Amino acid sequence: VFIDNNFSSAEQLATTSMLSIGDLLDGARDVSLIAQLNSWSSREFTNADGEQRTVWGGDLLDPSGRCRVSAWCELPIDVANLPMFVRFDGVRVRSWQGTPDITVDEPEQVSQLEEAPWEMIDAEQHWVEYTLHDLTSSGSKRGIETSGTIVAVRGDCGIIQRCPECRRVLRDGACAEHGDMPGERDLRLRFVLDDGISCASLLLNRESSEALLGKSMEEVVEVFDRDGAETFVNEMREQWFGRHVVMRGRAIVDEQGAMLMADQLELDNTPVQQRSEKVREQWGVIA
Incomplete structure (x- = not known):
């Protein structure tokens, strides 16, 4: 043969x-x-x-x-x-x-x-690094790491009420699926992450929110009850708006856009010069 x-x-x-x-x-x-x-x-x-x-x-x-x-x-x-x-x-x-x-x-x-x-x-310790632009241009993935600048802190950050049946967020005490329901408290943070080319919604659930804030949900509830939701959100904006961060978790990409579900979120302490060199290398720019 x-x-x-x-x-x-x-x-x-x-x-x-x-x-x-x-x-x-x-x-x-x-x-x-x-x-x-x-x-x-x-x-x-x-x-x-x-x-x-x-x-x-x-x-x-x-x-x-x-x-x-x-x-x-x-x-x-x-x-x-x-x-x-x-x-x-x-x-x-x-x-x-x-x-x-x-x-x-x-x-x-x-x-x-x-x-x-x-x-x-x-x-x-296994996180695969992607640029935010690459993530938003590809399919959904788990176990990813990406970075960018927080360009928005959503007004519904903090304590929310969820439907006990389907876990949807209640709006004015009502669930879109089950109508008026007694809500169950939960903690959630929402940002918008941008890398200068693409952007994505960034969500933190209760566990990752508690880790980022250094507070339990019960402690955040006390802040909400004492100072109000608006004060909490304003403090979050003062602390996080414009900060460069690294997130690790998963990316969900569909026809509505990209959403990042963070298991971990931390400030990016990489020196600015080193970050700029990395960007130039990525895009093939010769200084």
């Missing part, structure tokens, strides 16, 4: 067609992927037909990012051996909480690797 060496072998084609987590797009099918599986658990639920079902899930990492994996079948995964490296073949991608994740339908789609494709990744 004649073999033309100008063409890739079947093995090479299989390797080159392998996707990374950063390449995943919602709706993709027959996807092959190698990743580090960091966690694994199951939960039971009742579907619309009244049937008891079980779904398994875990967290995946690779050098390009992180995502979730869901399986509709039991897989031979020993939690005691986690983290481990696994290969997925013929799986599909669907959006979960706004970001593309892996869905497994058959046990044959998953195999454990005996040899490590890279050094084990520390999940606590």
Whole structure:
């Protein structure tokens, strides 16, 4: 049999067609992927037909990012051996909480690797750096790090009321889905982040807001009750408006724009000259 060496072998084609987590797009099918599986658990639920079902899930990492994996079948995964490296073949991608994740339908789609494709990744320290412009121009992603300047502090920062049924924010004591409801207090911060080219909404949930403020939600409630919401927001604007920050978390990008969900937010202490050099390098500008 004649073999033309100008063409890739079947093995090479299989390797080159392998996707990374950063390449995943919602709706993709027959996807092959190698990743580090960091966690694994199951939960039971009742579907619309009244049937008891079980779904398994875990967290995946690779050098390009992180995502979730869901399986509709039991897989031979020993939690005691986690983290481990696994290969997925013929799986599909669907959006979960706004970001593309892996869905497994058959046990044959998953195999454990005996040899490590890279050094084990520390999940606590694994954030893939993107410019804000790159994030807003691409698809939704988890495990990202980006930076920019806070150009707006939203007026609804602080204590909000949520619907106890669907967790939507109440407007004038009413939920858009369930009508008038007794609200449940929650803490949320909202900013607009800009890098000079693109901008995105930046949201912090209760946990990340408490970390940024250095206060518990109960302490913020006391401030609200004592000084009022307007005073709290004005103080936030004085403290954060115009500040250059680094955020770590996930990006949700759709037809309405880009939204950053921050797990961590901190001031960027990189010297201005170093930041400007980084921008020039990014855009190929010679000083």
